Amino acid sequence: MKILVCISCVPDTTSKISFTEENKFNSENVQFIIGPYEDYALARAVELKEKNSDIDISLLNVGLSQNDPLLRKGLAIGADRAYRINSEPNDSNFVALNIADFIKKNNFDLILMGKESIDYNSGLVHYLSGSILDFQTFNPVIFLDLDTDNRVIIKRETDSGIEKIKANLPLILGCQEPIAEWKIPNMRGIMNARSKDLLVIEPISVSSSLKYEKFTLPPEKDEIKYIDKENIETLINELKLKNL
Amino acid sequence: MSTLVFIDLNKSKISESSAQAATIANQLDDKVYGLTTYNDDDYISSLGNKGFDKVFKIDDFKNFDAIKETIINHKINTIVSPNINLFKELASKISIKLNFSITSNVLEIVDNNSIISSIFTGKAESQINFDNENRIYLLNKNIIDSKEFDKKVDIIRIDSKISQKDNFEILDQTLIEEDISLNDADIVISAGRGLKGPENWKMIEELAKKLNAATACSKPVSDAGWRPHHEHVGQTGLKISPKIYFAIGISGAIQHLAGVNSSKTIIVINNDPDAPFFKAADYGIVGDAFEVIPKIINSLS
Numbered sequence: 001m002k003i004l005v006c007i008s009c010v011p012d013t014t015s016k017i018s019f020t021e022e023n024k025f026n027s028e029n030v031q032f033i034i035g036p037y038e039d040y041a042l043a044r045a046v047e048l049k050e051k052n053s054d055i056d057i058s059l060l061n062v063g064l065s066q067n068d069p070l071l072r073k074g075l076a077i078g079a080d081r082a083y084r085i086n087s088e089p090n091d092s093n094f095v096a097l098n099i100a101d102f103i104k105k106n107n108f109d110l111i112l113m114g115k116e117s118i119d120y121n122s123g124l125v126h127y128l129s130g131s132i133l134d135f136q137t138f139n140p141v142i143f144l145d146l147d148t149d150n151r152v153i154i155k156r157e158t159d160s161g162i163e164k165i166k167a168n169l170p171l172i173l174g175c176q177e178p179i180a181e182w183k184i185p186n187m188r189g190i191m192n193a194r195s196k197d198l199l200v201i202e203p204i205s206v207s208s209s210l211k212y213e214k215f216t217l218p219p220e221k222d223e224i225k226y227i228d229k230e231n232i233e234t235l236i237n238e239l240k241l242k243n244l
Numbered sequence: 245m246s247t248l249v250f251i252d253l254n255k256s257k258i259s260e261s262s263a264q265a266a267t268i269a270n271q272l273d274d275k276v277y278g279l280t281t282y283n284d285d286d287y288i289s290s291l292g293n294k295g296f297d298k299v300f301k302i303d304d305f306k307n308f309d310a311i312k313e314t315i316i317n318h319k320i321n322t323i324v325s326p327n328i329n330l331f332k333e334l335a336s337k338i339s340i341k342l343n344f345s346i347t348s349n350v351l352e353i354v355d356n357n358s359i360i361s362s363i364f365t366g367k368a369e370s371q372i373n374f375d376n377e378n379r380i381y382l383l384n385k386n387i388i389d390s391k392e393f394d395k396k397v398d399i400i401r402i403d404s405k406i407s408q409k410d411n412f413e414i415l416d417q418t419l420i421e422e423d424i425s426l427n428d429a430d431i432v433i434s435a436g437r438g439l440k441g442p443e444n445w446k447m448i449e450e451l452a453k454k455l456n457a458a459t460a461c462s463k464p465v466s467d468a469g470w471r472p473h474h475e476h477v478g479q480t481g482l483k484i485s486p487k488i489y490f491a492i493g494i495s496g497a498i499q500h501l502a503g504v505n506s507s508k509t510i511i512v513i514n515n516d517p518d519a520p521f522f523k524a525a526d527y528g529i530v531g532d533a534f535e536v537i538p539k540i541i542n543s544l545s
Contacts, residue, residue, distance in 0.1 A: 013502070019368070092346070093346070119364055120363050123332060124336055127332055127337075131336050131337045131339070132340050136411055158330075159427060162417070162420075163416070165415060167411065177480060178473060209345040209374060210374050210375065211373045212370045213370070213371045217367075218367070224522055224525045226528050226529070226530065227528065229531035232529075
């Protein structure tokens with residue numbers, strides 16, 4: 001079985017976000033990580049491979065060469081090879097079209113992504129890729145296991161609860177905890193990763209219909225109002241005044 | 245050209261998020277259409293007061309061919325929808341198959357050509373400009389108050405057959421047993437490790453009941469199994485934007501803030517005056533939750 005894990009490379013969750021005077025993301029002093037949701041997806045793929053050695057895991061990122069160390073980290077965690085589509089991930093549509101094109105050329109049974117990337121948060125790349133390829137897409141998936149006859153059992157969260165589903169492949173899944181525990185590469189994995197392939201592919205051209213024009217920080221909050229714990233009514237009155 | 249709103253239901257009524265989407269749609273267009281799977285004509289007729297002129301009834305949002313035809317036949321070029329997974333999937337399909345530009349986490353529609361979207365999990369915002377007449381706006385909740393309208397609804401039934409068979413089978417469904425869904429709640433009562441153990445959530449639930457609110461928790465609490473995973477709000481959990489967010493015994497790590505920072509009013513209750521959450525709060529009470537919460541419940545009675 002061929003699994004593709006698509007990862008984003010994003011600022012660490014504790015990062016302070018700022019922008020330069022040229023209106024670009026300010027990456028100074030920012031630590032980049034594999035997106036936390038994709039980190040779960042990769043961990044689950046590696047867990048499945050540990051139980052079934054027929055599984056082959058490819059890793060894919062749309063990004064520039066500064067992401068290579070994170071792809072190497074993914075190889076050290078247990079992916080068999082990595083691909084990088086050599087472009088800034090301009091927008092969801094661009095990323096989805098490039099991923100779908102790659103999948104068409106390389107045939108995968110199971111495509112794992114994160115629920116969303118934590119930089120632009122659109123949470124659309126899995127659905128858009130699924131629409132381009134006419135693959136069934138589930139999101140967010142909190143459980144994944146292999147069943148017989150090339151099928152998988154998954155659990156996904158819906159707006160009203162949780163569904164347990166048996167699905168045929170091919171399939172695209174947007175993953176979320178607790179699908180697996182994050183994995184930390186061990187020394188042997190790190191040594192092995194050095195001899196695994198990291199292949200760079202040029203992107204397909206996409207005419208983009210939207211543009212991230214301007215970045216700003218959210219408006220500052222007003223000063224906090226402290227309420228004396230002996231005078232809780234003040235809080236209730238304040239909320240009533242604001243019509244809340 | 246016309247504007248379509250996807251109608252999501254909450255307990256057999258239009259969800260507040262869809263009502264807000266309809267209010268926004270009315271700012272963009274005189275005539276606003278809706279799409280629903282709901283079957284009660286009496287109720288659908290009443291949706292004129294939410295701003296609908298015409299509502300299309302369909303069996304299932306999965307009937308893509310019928311939806312596609314409706315969009316083409318009625319010259320729909322703008323779609324406004326709550327940012328929920330059910331509609332994200334449908335919107336993505338429309339975007340790909342009918343060439344619509346799609347944006348999610350929309351905070352504001354600035355003008356005909358641009359919107360503001362929330363990025364970096366609420367830590368920043370971006371203006372996005374379009375070069376396409378066809379757009380889909382997936383709106384964050386509570387970016388506007390829904391308004392009342394005085395319109396008459398035309399109901400149109402779309403006959404449809406599902407063209408494709410599912411290649412999956414639902415084995416089991418577990419419904420979340422809560423009165424108010426976290427996504428749709430105006431008020432959310434959230435608690436963290438400061439509550440010391442799962443047995444202490446009684447007062448949280450009582451307060452939630454008093455305020456008609458949903459309950460939520462921080463990541464360490466759901467990780468420890470004190471509360472179910474679907475209640476976890478934060479960077480890697482659910483992102484919410486209620487009108488009032490109570491944070492009780494939650495220190496306010498940056499990852500938690502990222503999931504709740506777009507709440508309209510944040511009230512922080514913590515016995516540590518240096519808890520970072522106070523910096524993000526509108527109201528703060530420094531005190532022991534076990535002392536303060538019963539007092540709030542009391543003063544609400």
